[in-house]
Amino acid sequence: MTTNSRAQITLNYALIIACSLIAIYPLVGVVLASLYPSGTSSSPSGFALPPTFAWHNYVAAWDQGKFAASFTTSIIVAAVMVPASVVLSVVAGYAFATMHFRGSKVIFYLFILGLIIPTEATIVPLFYDVRALHLLDTYWALILLEVSGELAFGVFWMRAAFLSAPPSLLEAARIDGASSWQTMRKVMVPFARPAILTLAVLTFADSWNEFFLALVFTVSHTTAPAGLASFSGRYTTNIPLVSAGAVIVAVPILIVFIIFQREFMRGMLTGAVKG
Amino acid sequence: MARVVYDGVVKRFGEVAALRDFSLDIPDGEFMVFVGPSGSGKTTALRLIAGLETVTSGEIRVGEQVVNRLAPRDRDIAMVFQDYALYPQMTVFQNLAFSLKMRKMPRQEIERHVQHAADMLDIGKLLQRKPRELSGGQRQRVALGRALVREPKVFLMDEPLSNLDAKLRVQTRTEIKHLQEEIATTTIYVTHDQVEAMTMGDRVAVMNDGVLEQVGDTRTVYEHPANVFVAGFIGSPAMSFATVGATMRGDQLELRQGALSLTVASTQLPADGVPAEVVVGVRPEHAHLWSEGEGLVGPVSGRAEYVEMLGRETLIGVLCGDQQRFSVLADADTPVRPGHEVRFGIDPGRLYLFDPLTEQALTVL
Amino acid sequence: MSELPAVVASRAVADGGRRRRERLPGEPRRIGYLYIAPAFLLFAAFNLVPLVQGINVSLYNWDGISPATWVGFANYGEFFTSPDIRSGYLHVLILMIFYSFLPIIIGLFLAAVMSRIRIRGLTFFRMLLFLPLVITDVVTAVAWIWIYDATGPLSTTLKAVGLGHFVPSAGWLGDFNTALPAVGVFGMWGQFGFCLILFLAGVMKIPATLYEAARVDGANAVREFFAVTLPGLRYELQVVLVLTVIGTLGTFDEIYVLTAGGPGTSTTVPAYLVWRRAFQTGQVGSAAALGIILMLIIFAVTYGINRLMERGAET
Numbered sequence A: 001m002t003t004n005s006r007a008q009i010t011l012n013y014a015l016i017i018a019c020s021l022i023a024i025y026p027l028v029g030v031v032l033a034s035l036y037p038s039g040t041s042s043s044p045s046g047f048a049l050p051p052t053f054a055w056h057n058y059v060a061a062w063d064q065g066k067f068a069a070s071f072t073t074s075i076i077v078a079a080v081m082v083p084a085s086v087v088l089s090v091v092a093g094y095a096f097a098t099m100h101f102r103g104s105k106v107i108f109y110l111f112i113l114g115l116i117i118p119t120e121a122t123i124v125p126l127f128y129d130v131r132a133l134h135l136l137d138t139y140w141a142l143i144l145l146e147v148s149g150e151l152a153f154g155v156f157w158m159r160a161a162f163l164s165a166p167p168s169l170l171e172a173a174r175i176d177g178a179s180s181w182q183t184m185r186k187v188m189v190p191f192a193r194p195a196i197l198t199l200a201v202l203t204f205a206d207s208w209n210e211f212f213l214a215l216v217f218t219v220s221h222t223t224a225p226a227g228l229a230s231f232s233g234r235y236t237t238n239i240p241l242v243s244a245g246a247v248i249v250a251v252p253i254l255i256v257f258i259i260f261q262r263e264f265m266r267g268m269l270t271g272a273v274k275g
Numbered sequence B: 001m002a003r004v005v006y007d008g009v010v011k012r013f014g015e016v017a018a019l020r021d022f023s024l025d026i027p028d029g030e031f032m033v034f035v036g037p038s039g040s041g042k043t044t045a046l047r048l049i050a051g052l053e054t055v056t057s058g059e060i061r062v063g064e065q066v067v068n069r070l071a072p073r074d075r076d077i078a079m080v081f082q083d084y085a086l087y088p089q090m091t092v093f094q095n096l097a098f099s100l101k102m103r104k105m106p107r108q109e110i111e112r113h114v115q116h117a118a119d120m121l122d123i124g125k126l127l128q129r130k131p132r133e134l135s136g137g138q139r140q141r142v143a144l145g146r147a148l149v150r151e152p153k154v155f156l157m158d159e160p161l162s163n164l165d166a167k168l169r170v171q172t173r174t175e176i177k178h179l180q181e182e183i184a185t186t187t188i189y190v191t192h193d194q195v196e197a198m199t200m201g202d203r204v205a206v207m208n209d210g211v212l213e214q215v216g217d218t219r220t221v222y223e224h225p226a227n228v229f230v231a232g233f234i235g236s237p238a239m240s241f242a243t244v245g246a247t248m249r250g251d252q253l254e255l256r257q258g259a260l261s262l263t264v265a266s267t268q269l270p271a272d273g274v275p276a277e278v279v280v281g282v283r284p285e286h287a288h289l290w291s292e293g294e295g296l297v298g299p300v301s302g303r304a305e306y307v308e309m310l311g312r313e314t315l316i317g318v319l320c321g322d323q324q325r326f327s328v329l330a331d332a333d334t335p336v337r338p339g340h341e342v343r344f345g346i347d348p349g350r351l352y353l354f355d356p357l358t359e360q361a362l363t364v365l
Numbered sequence C: 001m002s003e004l005p006a007v008v009a010s011r012a013v014a015d016g017g018r019r020r021r022e023r024l025p026g027e028p029r030r031i032g033y034l035y036i037a038p039a040f041l042l043f044a045a046f047n048l049v050p051l052v053q054g055i056n057v058s059l060y061n062w063d064g065i066s067p068a069t070w071v072g073f074a075n076y077g078e079f080f081t082s083p084d085i086r087s088g089y090l091h092v093l094i095l096m097i098f099y100s101f102l103p104i105i106i107g108l109f110l111a112a113v114m115s116r117i118r119i120r121g122l123t124f125f126r127m128l129l130f131l132p133l134v135i136t137d138v139v140t141a142v143a144w145i146w147i148y149d150a151t152g153p154l155s156t157t158l159k160a161v162g163l164g165h166f167v168p169s170a171g172w173l174g175d176f177n178t179a180l181p182a183v184g185v186f187g188m189w190g191q192f193g194f195c196l197i198l199f200l201a202g203v204m205k206i207p208a209t210l211y212e213a214a215r216v217d218g219a220n221a222v223r224e225f226f227a228v229t230l231p232g233l234r235y236e237l238q239v240v241l242v243l244t245v246i247g248t249l250g251t252f253d254e255i256y257v258l259t260a261g262g263p264g265t266s267t268t269v270p271a272y273l274v275w276r277r278a279f280q281t282g283q284v285g286s287a288a289a290l291g292i293i294l295m296l297i298i299f300a301v302t303y304g305i306n307r308l309m310e311r312g313a314e315t
Helices: A006-034 A056-064 A067-098 A104-116 A119-132 A139-163 A167-175 A180-191 A193-209 A212-217 A224-234 A239-259 A261-273 B042-050 B092-102 B107-121 B136-148 B166-183 B194-200 B218-223 B228-233 C004-012 C031-057 C074-081 C083-114 C122-134 C137-148 C153-160 C179-204 C208-216 C221-232 C234-249 C253-258 C270-279 C284-314
Strands: B004-013 B016-026 B031-035 B057-062 B077-080 B154-158 B186-191 B203-208 B211-217 B240-249 B252-257 B260-265 B277-282 B287-289 B297-309 B313-320 B324-331 B341-346 B352-354 B361-364
Touching (some): A006 A056, A006 A239, A006 C122, A006 C137, A006 C179, A056 A239, A067 A139, A067 A180, A067 A193, A067 A224, A067 C031, A104 C031, A104 C284, A119 A139, A119 A212, A119 C270, A119 C284, A139 C031, A180 A193, A193 A239, A212 A224, A212 C270, A239 A261, A261 C122, A261 C179, B004 B042, B016 B042, B042 B077, B042 B154, B042 B203, B077 B136, B092 B136, B136 B166, B194 B218, B211 B228, B297 B324, B313 B341, B324 B341, C031 C284, C074 C284, C083 C179, C083 C234, C137 C179, C137 C253, C179 C234, C179 C253, C270 C284
Parallel strands (some): B031 B203
Antiparallel strands (some): B004 B057, B240 B324, B277 B352, B287 B341, B352 B361
C-alpha cells in the first residue's frame, strides 16, 4: 500500500480529482443553470453550456430577490458582530489564560457548557425575550444573538492560543513593568495574531451563513441566506432565476474562503484534531 | 545598585518545599552565583527576588526595602531568561525600549539609552531586525541588552548561557563577567554548571534540595568544602569518596577498609577525635601515581578499571578492594592500561575527612 | 461548521490549569473579573438565562398568546407517545447513515487506498473538497433543488441510460419514498470531503515503520488497514464521529429549504419540529421541551461516543 509505483500515483490523482469534481459539481452546475434563459420550465442538464449567457438573470434576481436589502443586513450584522465577538473573546480568553481569580474555573466551565447547548434549546425563550426587548426584526437581535453564540468557542479558542505562549514571555513583560492590559495589547495579541485571524474568519463565515436565527428573528430586515430561502420558495419553478440568486449569495463567502484558505483550514482542522 | 538580603526565606509549592530557611546577604555590586543540580531551589530563589513567586515565609530585601509584597515593576530589578523571552513581534529596538516606554520615558531619552546598551553589547546593527532573524548568540545579547537598558539595582540571570554551544558559551562567559565589572551592579546568576560558577562568581552559593549548603568565594568553596555535597559538586573531575574505618594509633591515623589501608600523620585532628568510620575524599588532581610523585601520602593499591585520555592528562579509575573507587590524574603518556595494578598517593594536606552521618567536613589531612 | 464547538467541548473539559494557582506579588486582586465580565454577561444573558427559561416554559402548555397552563412533564412524555416526534428522530437516525457513517466509511476507504503518497497541489484539492461545507447551506440546498428536479440533471442522466422509470414525477424531493434519502445524499455530499481530508492528514501521521513492520509480518492490504491504518486514525475517527452525529441531530437549514419537512411529514427532523411547533402551530411549551430533549440527547451521544472511543483505545 505504500509503494510508489506509477499505478499508485495515477490512482491517487484520479481519485482525488474525481472526489473534487463531485464536490464542486453542484456548485458549478448551479452557475451554469443560472445562465439559462429565465422562466424555462425544463431544467438545464448541468452538463452542457447554455445557448446564450443570460447574465440579465442576475440583475433580475438581485431585484426580485431584494438582495440589496438582505446583503446590507448581512454586511452590517457581520461588520458589527465579528469585531465585537473577537474582541470579547480575546479579552476574556486572555484573562482565563493568564490570571488567577476565584471562580475562574467555574466560569470557564460555564462557557464550555455553552458549546454543547444547541440553539434549539434556547430559541423558544429567546424569541420572547427579544420581543420583550422590542428588538424583533432588528439588526441588534441578530448581532447580539450571534455574538453570544460565538463567545463559547471564541473564548475557548483564544484561551488555548494564549496558553501556548511561553510563560517567560509574560514574566518578561511583568518585569518590564507592563500592566496586564498593556501586556495583552502589546505582547500577547501580536503573539496570537494567527489565532485571532482564524477566529475572525470562522466567525465571519458563521455569521454570513447563519440562517436559523435570521428566519426566527427577522422578517423585513433579513439576511442574505434567509432572503434566498424565501426567494427560492417564491420562484420554485424558475430554476435559472433562483440559481442566480444562489450564486449571488455564495460569492462573498467564496471570496473570503479563497483569500483566507489557510485560516479556514487551520480553524477547521486543528480545532477538530487538536481539540 | 543595592544590597540583596534573604532572611529566613521559605518557599513551598503546595506540600513541596522548594526553599528551606534560606538566608544570604549579598553586598552591593557583588556577582553572586547560585549553583546546584536541578531541583536545588536556585531558580526559585532567583524568581523570589524577581517577584515571579511569592515568599511563603521570611523576608527579602532589596536595598533597605522589604519587597515581599511588591510587584516586579516596583522592585527595580531586571532579568535575563533562559529562553531569552524576546518579544517576537517587535524589533530589537522595540524589545530594548519596551520597559522604558512602560516607564513613560521621553522618546529622545529612550533612544539614547537603547543606543548606549546596544553599543555596549555590539548589537547596534541589529536594531531593526526581529528576533527570529537573529542567531542564538545575538538573541542572547538582546536579552542582556533589555536588562541593561533598565539600569536596575539588581541583575538576575537564569542560566542565560545554557542554550548556546560550548565555544560561544565560554566566550560569552567572559564578556558577561567584564560587563558586570564595568557597570558594578549587584548580580545574581543561576547555573547548574559549576565551571561557570567558579569562573564567574565573586562568591558562590552551592545549593541542594532547597538548602544552602555553603557560600563563599571560589577558593574557599574549592579548598574548604563544608560537606560531602559541596566537595563532590565543585571541581571537575569530581572528588572521589570512600567510607573507611578510622583508628588512632599514637599520633598516626590509620584508615582501613577491606584491602585499602592508609596511614596518615595526624597533625590536624579535631579536638574530640575522629569517629570510628569516616568518609575520605580526594580530588583526582591531588592523587598521583606513586611513581610520579614525591612526599605523597600512601601508597594505596588497586587495579585500573578504566583509563580515559583527556588530551592534556589521563584519568585513571582505580578500584581498591571490591568497592572503593578513586580517580587519579596521571601524565598524558602514562603506560597504565585497564587491568593493570596501580599504586597511587595523595598530596599531603589534601585528604578530606567527613563525618559519615552528618556529611560535614571534619578536617583536612 | 457550527458543530465544531461540540467537538471542542467534548475534549476541552480535561484541559485544566497547568499554571500556578496562587496570586503573585503585586498582582491586582480582582482585575480578572473585569476582563471576563462583558463576555460572560452577554453569554449568560443570551445563553444561560434562556436555558433556564426554556426549562421553565417546557413545563407548560402555551400557544404564545393566551395564558399558559401547567402540565409538568407532559411535554417530555410526548417524546415517547407522539408519532410526530418519534418519526422526527427516526428520520435523523436514517440521515445519520448518510451524514455520518457513509462519509466516514468512504473517507476511510479512500484515505487507505490513496495511502501516503504526497499529492502535489493538495492545498488546491483541499479547497475544492471543503467548499460544500463552507458555502452557505441554503445556497447548496438550492443547488440540489435543481439537481433533484424532475427535469434536472439526475433525472436526465437516468433517462439517458434507460432508467427513466425510476424518476418520480414530482421530483426526487417531492416523492414520499425518495425525499429523505435525497436529503441524505445531499448531506453525504457535504460531509465526505471533510472526512477525506481529515483522514488523509491522519494517515500521513502514521509512522511508515508501522506499515513496514506489518509488511514484514506478511500482512496483505486488508490486514494492513485493520492492523495499522484504522487504529492510527482512532483520534480522527472520534472527532469526525462526534462532529457528524451532532451535526445531523441539529439539521435544520436544508430541511427547511429542500422539503419543508415534506412531502407530508416524511422528512421532519427534531430541529424542524421545534421551529414548527414554536412558530407555526402554537405549541410553544412543547417546542421548548423538544429543544431541551435535543440538548440532552446531544450531551448523551457526545459522552457516549467519547467513552466508547476511549475505552477502545485502552484495549
